[in-house]
Amino acid sequence: MARTPLLMGNWKMYKTVGESRSFAESLAKQSAALGASVEYAVCAPFTTLHVLRVMLPSQVKIGAQNVYPEKEGAFTGEIAPPMLVEFGTQYVLAGHSERRTLFGETDDLIGRKVRAIVDHGMRAVLCVGENLTEKESGQTNAVVAGQVIAGLASLSASQVAESVVAYEPVWAIGSGKTATPEDAQSVASEIRKLISEKYDASAAEKVRILYGGSVKPNNIASFLSQPDIDGALVGGASLDATSFADMAKAVGGAQA
Numbered sequence: 001m002a003r004t005p006l007l008m009g010n011w012k013m014y015k016t017v018g019e020s021r022s023f024a025e026s027l028a029k030q031s032a033a034l035g036a037s038v039e040y041a042v043c044a045p046f047t048t049l050h051v052l053r054v055m056l057p058s059q060v061k062i063g064a065q066n067v068y069p070e071k072e073g074a075f076t077g078e079i080a081p082p083m084l085v086e087f088g089t090q091y092v093l094a095g096h097s098e099r100r101t102l103f104g105e106t107d108d109l110i111g112r113k114v115r116a117i118v119d120h121g122m123r124a125v126l127c128v129g130e131n132l133t134e135k136e137s138g139q140t141n142a143v144v145a146g147q148v149i150a151g152l153a154s155l156s157a158s159q160v161a162e163s164v165v166a167y168e169p170v171w172a173i174g175s176g177k178t179a180t181p182e183d184a185q186s187v188a189s190e191i192r193k194l195i196s197e198k199y200d201a202s203a204a205e206k207v208r209i210l211y212g213g214s215v216k217p218n219n220i221a222s223f224l225s226q227p228d229i230d231g232a233l234v235g236g237a238s239l240d241a242t243s244f245a246d247m248a249k250a251v252g253g254a255q256a
């Protein structure tokens with residue numbers, strides 16, 4: 001069964017409402033690049049979700065970068081799943097390395113976020129990846145496996161099948177360095193094998209695995225052409241509409 005490729009931008013803490021409007025207008029002019037066989041999404045700051053939902057080409061889904069795992073309550077500064085649903089949010093990132101390292105998010109909290117995202121009918125994008133020290137000491141697969149198991153722990157096999165895992169080596173994020181497509185494929189293949197063992201073959205076959213870390217228009221196809229890599233989670237290169245459209249064209253080509 002073929003998995004639908006997913007090109008997902010993560011805008012991080014970039015773009016005001018005005019800048020988001022300009023992005024949407026520019027991408028709308030280039031919407032011919034958005035082929036029907038690929039799924040597109042932008043994970044944007046909360047303040048821009050409404051304008052993006054209204055203005056982005058309809059092929060591009062709305063994603064959020066974070067959520068708090070409670071329906072409502074006295075959690076100052078946090079955002080609840082129903083608030084995201086109301087904006088038409090379909091994807092939510094959980095466990096991005098910047099959340100893990102800068103904000104101290106633990107595997108336990110990330111697992112609760114994944115559970116809350118799925119419970120509210122959105123799709124979780126569980127981000128995993130090793131840092132440089134872990135890579136250099138040969139721990140990549142062990143670190144990634146631990147994060148995958150903990151992040152998905154509360155989901156059933158059919159819920160895992162509908163979720164997304166983004167493999168993002170921490171040392172490749174925003175650094176201009178990427179994993180080689182072969183190394184990224186090797187980790188993606190290990191993730192799929194692990195999901196088959198922990199859940200079932202159907203979940204492993206259906207779950208989409210993305211690569212992230214310094215993906216650009218000129219290298220995205222080399223990742224998407226790997227058998228276990230189903231898309232990309234793109235930071236910096238997703239901020240410019242023409243760059244996003246160029247990646248969309250490259251993804252279409254890689255899957256053709």
Ligand SMILES: O=C[C@H](O)COP(=O)(O)O
Nearest residue numbers: 010173174213214235236
């Ligand atoms: O979520 C996206 C990743 O952090 C990758 O960011 P980057 O494409 O700027 O390296």
